[in-house]
């Protein structure tokens with residue numbers, strides 16, 4: 001049986017097995033096997049030369065526009081950034097990625113217009129593979145639908161999910177330390193809904209027979225499998241409905257942003273939402289003995305450390321780092337001396353001694 005056939009058979013079996021306590025571990029095993037076979041299939045295809053767009057990352061963060069053909073991705077890119085991506089009243093006008101730059105609150109946000117995605121993208125339909133790899137490398141996904149096909153939102157989410165992309169999810173708090181011997185030792189800090197046998201079945205599927213497994217959240221089987229597999233990415237996402245000048249479906253969930261690229265409706269709101277969802281912060285650099293330039297913030301992602309800033313500035317800065325001083329929210333007192341792993345906060349003034 002070919003890999004593809006095995007995958008299809010497993011998908012069928014999972015669909016047809018009723019879910020209850022008695023079948024839980026069996027389903028867990030099937031799902032783990034399915035994930036493993038999908039990964040294998042991906043690897044085989046990669047050998048034949050995995051196609052990928054060449055996109056040069058630029059600016060403080062990279063955002064991709066993902067939507068079915070002709071929902072207005074290129075129109076939105078142009079309206080937000082002044083880029084000149086081709087717009088057409090026919091599908092697949094855009095054939096390769098087109099970048100633009102949105103400036104917001106001192107941040108330079110690269111926005112990439114992608115070709116239209118289609119159902120089956122995760123299996124390679126259309127330019128699915130290239131699109132998914134571009135999404136995997138982004139900091140934020142903007143899913144765009146038009147008001148006449150809101151169903152496309154779910155389809156896109158599913159395709160990206162099958163491409164190993166987890167939108168608006170935190171990585172599972174599951175830590176696996178493989179060992180040479182000693183069997184499996186499973187500890188959890190919270191009560192678990194899945195039973196221990198399911199955990200064993202999944203680990204067995206991945207041939208993990210000796211390990212310490214620490215579980216710090218009430219994981220589902222799917223998230224447990226995600227934790228075992230290494231190729232998952234966790235990326236924030238927002239959903240946009242374009243062309244509301246033609247038809248405004250109303251009743252959209254609060255999280256969906258209705259816009260019109262053509263009539264320039266809600267574009268400010270969209271820019272603000274992109275900026276906020278990226279969770280960027282501003283820090284100010286002060287040379288030793290000098291003054292901070294409060295007009296020139298450096299934009300970094302929340303959670304970044306002094307070391308990350310050094311790397312952004314210069315390779316040598318990181319290598320020759322001695323210590324830093326911080327004024328601001330992340331400092332316990334003014335000009336606190338900190339090390340390379342110190343996490344910065346919005347508005348911090350940083351002096352690096354190298």
Ligand SMILES: Nc1nc2c(ncn2[C@@H]2O[C@H](COP(=O)(O)OP(=O)(O)OP(=O)(O)O)[C@@H](O)[C@H]2O)c(=O)[nH]1
Pocket residue numbers: 067068069070071072073074075076086087088089090091092093094095114115116242243244245246259260261262263
């Ligand atoms: N009425 C209206 N039409 C729009 C709006 N945005 C885009 N369009 C039209 O929708 C059509 C498709 O726009 P594009 O920007 O090419 O869409 P796309 O998603 O980039 O399309 P592909 O690259 O082919 O996937 C064009 O005819 C646009 O003029 C809008 O807000 N309102």
Ligand SMILES: [K+]
Pocket residue numbers: 069070087088089090091092093094
């Ligand atoms: K188009």
Ligand SMILES: [Mg+2]
Pocket residue numbers: 073074075086087093094113114115
């Ligand atoms: Mg386009």
